[in-house]
Amino acid sequence: xxxxxxxxxxxxxxxxxxxxxxVIGGRAALVVDPRLLRHLTTDREVAVVSxxxxxxxxxxxxxxxxxxxxxxxxxxxxxxxxxxxxxxxGPADPTAAAVLEVDERWLEPVLTETAADTVLLLNxxxxxxxxxxxVRKLAQRWRRALATATPARVVANADDPLVVWAAQTAPHVxxxxxxxxxxxxxxxxxxxxxxxxxEPDSWRCAECDLTRPDPxxxxxxxxxxxxxLLHSGPVTVELALPGxxxxxxxxxxxxxxxxxxxxxxxxxAALARVTEIAGRYRIAEVDGVRVRLVLAKNxxxxxxxxxxxxxxxxxxxxxxxxxxxxGHDPSWLWDVPFERLAGRxxxxxxxxxPDLAVRLRYADVEHVVAxxxxxxxxxxxGHPSFSPQIVVDVAANYTAFQEFVDQLGGPG
Amino acid sequence: MSGTAVRIGVLYPDLLxxxxxxxxxxxxxxxxxxxxxxxxxxTVAAGQRxxxxxxxxxxxxxxxxxQTQAARDLAESRALHRAVDRGATILAVCAGxxxxxxxxxxxxxxxxxxxxxxxxxxVRVDRPRAVxxxxxxxxSVADPRGADQPVxxxxxxxxxxxxxxxxxxxxxxxxxxxxxxxxNGDGTEGVVTGRIVGTYLHGPVLAxxxxxxxLLLGWVVGPDALTPLDDTDVERLRADRLRAAxxxxxxxxxxxxxxxxxx
Numbered sequence: 001x002x003x004x005x006x007x008x009x010x011x012x013x014x015x016x017x018x019x020x021x022x023v024i025g026g027r028a029a030l031v032v033d034p035r036l037l038r039h040l041t042t043d044r045e046v047a048v049v050s051x052x053x054x055x056x057x058x059x060x061x062x063x064x065x066x067x068x069x070x071x072x073x074x075x076x077x078x079x080x081x082x083x084x085x086x087x088x089x090g091p092a093d094p095t096a097a098a099v100l101e102v103d104e105r106w107l108e109p110v111l112t113e114t115a116a117d118t119v120l121l122l123n124x125x126x127x128x129x130x131x132x133x134x135v136r137k138l139a140q141r142w143r144r145a146l147a148t149a150t151p152a153r154v155v156a157n158a159d160d161p162l163v164v165w166a167a168q169t170a171p172h173v174x175x176x177x178x179x180x181x182x183x184x185x186x187x188x189x190x191x192x193x194x195x196x197x198x199e200p201d202s203w204r205c206a207e208c209d210l211t212r213p214d215p216x217x218x219x220x221x222x223x224x225x226x227x228x229l230l231h232s233g234p235v236t237v238e239l240a241l242p243g244x245x246x247x248x249x250x251x252x253x254x255x256x257x258x259x260x261x262x263x264x265x266x267x268x269a270a271l272a273r274v275t276e277i278a279g280r281y282r283i284a285e286v287d288g289v290r291v292r293l294v295l296a297k298n299x300x301x302x303x304x305x306x307x308x309x310x311x312x313x314x315x316x317x318x319x320x321x322x323x324x325x326x327g328h329d330p331s332w333l334w335d336v337p338f339e340r341l342a343g344r345x346x347x348x349x350x351x352x353x354p355d356l357a358v359r360l361r362y363a364d365v366e367h368v369v370a371x372x373x374x375x376x377x378x379x380x381x382g383h384p385s386f387s388p389q390i391v392v393d394v395a396a397n398y399t400a401f402q403e404f405v406d407q408l409g410g411p412g
Numbered sequence: 413m414s415g416t417a418v419r420i421g422v423l424y425p426d427l428l429x430x431x432x433x434x435x436x437x438x439x440x441x442x443x444x445x446x447x448x449x450x451x452x453x454x455t456v457a458a459g460q461r462x463x464x465x466x467x468x469x470x471x472x473x474x475x476x477x478x479q480t481q482a483a484r485d486l487a488e489s490r491a492l493h494r495a496v497d498r499g500a501t502i503l504a505v506c507a508g509x510x511x512x513x514x515x516x517x518x519x520x521x522x523x524x525x526x527x528x529x530x531x532x533x534x535v536r537v538d539r540p541r542a543v544x545x546x547x548x549x550x551x552s553v554a555d556p557r558g559a560d561q562p563v564x565x566x567x568x569x570x571x572x573x574x575x576x577x578x579x580x581x582x583x584x585x586x587x588x589x590x591x592x593x594x595x596n597g598d599g600t601e602g603v604v605t606g607r608i609v610g611t612y613l614h615g616p617v618l619a620x621x622x623x624x625x626x627l628l629l630g631w632v633v634g635p636d637a638l639t640p641l642d643d644t645d646v647e648r649l650r651a652d653r654l655r656a657a658x659x660x661x662x663x664x665x666x667x668x669x670x671x672x673x674x675x
Contacts (some may be wrong), residue, residue, distance in 0.1 A: 188427055194481075334434060354645070359435075359619070
C-alpha cells in the first residue's frame with residue numbers, strides 16, 4: 001500500500017515537473033494525488049498570504065525578506081489556487097520555505113492541506129462581486145478556517161473589521177495598524193450586523209464587543225520613507241516601490257519575517273531593492289513615450305492608486321476590462337472617486353472603456369475613448385497637457401494589466 | 413419641490429451600495445447641475461435618522477445583513493412613508509426594492525416585513541442566483557398624478573445580481589418586460605407604485621438609462637425644466653451593452669489565458 005501511494009506521489013511529482021510552473025500540470029498532478037499539496041508541504045516551513053488587495057506584492061516582499069537567510073519557493077506568477085501552488089512547489093527544493101499567495105476564496109482548503117505556521121491577512125473588500133457575491137461570507141470562511149487550522153501566528157490588519165473578526169479565533173495574532181482608507185464594506189459589523197463606528201486610529205461596533213485590537217506593529221511616516229515600529233524596536237524602511245499602500249505591505253512582510261526568525265533590519269534593507277512586482281510599477285516605452293504600469297482592480301485598490309499616481313496636470317491612461325477574472329460587472333467604477341482626476345486628461349481604454357467614459361463624464365473629467373494602448377498613447381500625445389518629459393501612468397484592472405505586461409516585456 | 417434646491421436623500425450608501433448604486437445619486441445631481449438647477453445631496457449613514465423632507469430618495473442594493481438593518485431603521489422611523497405621503501419620488505434598486513415591498517427574506521431565509529410602499533413581495537426561490545446583463549423591451553411610465561401621456565423610456569439596460577425573486581401585486585404596474593435576463597423572475601422587471609420606482613437594474617441604472625433619470629427628475633422639477641444634455645458617452649455605452657446582452661456575451665473576448673491566470 002505504502003509503495004503504491006509512494007509511486008502515485010512520485011508520478012504526481014513528475015507530472016508537476018513535466019508541466020513546470022503550469023497550472024495545467026498542477027491540476028493533472030492533483031488528479032493523480034489529491035493530497036499532493038499536503039505531501040509537498042509536510043517538511044517545509046509554510047507562510048500563506050491572503051487578501052483582496054496586495055497579496056502578490058506582500059508575498060513577494062515576504063519571500064525577499066526570508067530570502068536573506070534561507071532558501072525560498074513561492075508561487076510568484078500569481079497562480080494562487082491549489083493547482084497553481086502545487087505547480088510552483090513541485091519542482092522546488094523540498095526543504096525551501098514556502099511563501100504562498102492564496103486566493104481569498106481558497107484560504108480554507110490551503111490552510112487545511114499545508115498546516116501553514118504563518119498566515120498573513122491583509123484586507124477584505126468588494127472585488128468581482130458577480131462571482132464571490134458577498135465579502136462577509138468570505139470573512140466567515142476565513143474565520144472558520146482559522147478556528148480549525150492552528151497556525152503558530154497570524155499577522156493581521158487591525159484596521160479592517162472583517163479581517164479582525166476572521167482572525168479573532170486564532171491563538172496568536174500580530175496585529176498591524178494600517179490606517180485603512182476603505183471602510184465602505186465594513187459598515188455593518190461582521191459579527192452582529194450592528195453599525196461600526198470609525199474614528200481616527202480606532203473603531204468599534206456600536207452594538208457588540210467587536211473593537212479594534214491593540215496593534216503590535218505601527219507605521220510612522222518620516223522624511224526619507226517610514227519607520228516600522230515592531231515589538232523589538234524601530235526599523236527604517238525606504239522602499240523603491242511607491243505609495244503608502246506598499247509601506248503597509250512591507251510592514252506585514254517585515255513583521256512576519258521577524259516572527260519567522262529573520263533579522264528585521266536585514267529584511268528591510270532587502271525590501272528597499274525591490275523595484276517592480278510582476279509588472280506592477282514597471283517603466284516601459286510605448287511608441288516613444290515612457291509609461292508606468294499601475295494595477296488597480298477594485299475601489300479599495302483605486303483609493304490607494306489615486307494617491308500614488310503622478311500628480312496633476314499629468315495626463316494618464318486608464319484601462320478597464322470585465323472578463324471572468326475581473327468580474328463581469330464594472331459598476332464598482334462608481335465607487336472610485338474619479339472626481340479627484342478633475343483638471344487632468346484621461347484616455348479611457350480596455351473592453352469596458354465605454355463604461356469608464358460615462359463615469360468620467362459624470363465626474364467632469366476630460367476624456368476620450370481609445371481602442372488599445374498604442375492609440376491611447378497617440379491620443380494622449382496630441383493633448384496640450386502632454387510633455388515628453390513625463391512618465392505617463394497607465395492604470396489598469398486585472399486582465400487589462402496582464403495584457404499590458406505581456407505586451408511590455410512579460411511577467412519579469 | 414421645496415426651497416430652491418432639489419434635495420436628494422441618499423439612504424444608507426454604507427449599507428446599501430455594494431453594486432455601485434451610489435452612482436445613481438451622482439447622475440441625478442449632475443443632470444440637475446448641468447441644467448443650472450440647484451441640488452443638495454443628503455447622505456444618510458447607517459444609524460442616522462433618515463429625513464422625511466427630501467424631494468427624491470435613492471436606495472441601493474446591498475448584502476443580506478445590512479439590508480435587514482436598513483429595513484428595520486426605515487420601518488421604525490417611517491421617514492419614507494411620510495415623504496411618500498408628501499409626494500416624494502423614490503428610486504429603489506435590488507435590495508432597496510425588496511425592502512420597500514411588503515415582505516422579503518433575510519440572510520437566514522426567514523420572512524421579514526417590508527415597508528409596504530411598493531406593491532410587491534420578494535420570495536426565496538430554488539433557482540440559481542440571477543447574475544448577468546439584464547435588458548428590457550421598450551418601457552413607458554405614466555406620471556401617477558398627471559394627465560399627460562406616458563413617458564417613453566426606451567429599452568432599459570443594466571446588470572442584475574440577486575438571489576430572491578419579486579412577485580408584483582395583482583394590480584401592480586411593472587416597469588418593463590424582460591428581453592434578456594431574469595428581472596422579477598416572471599418575465600417582468602421592476603415595480604412602479606405612484607412615484608416609487610423599484611428595479612433590479614444595477615449598472616448603476618441611471619448611468620446606463622438617462623431617460624429613467626430624467627423621468628424621476630421630471631417628477632420633481634417638472635419635465636419642462638429638463639433641457640437636453642450631451643449623452644454621447646452614454647449612447648456609446650448603451651449600444652455596447654445592448655449588443656452584449658443580445659449576444660449573451662457574458663465573457664467579453666474571454667481567452668483561455670484568463671482562466672489559467674486565476675486558477
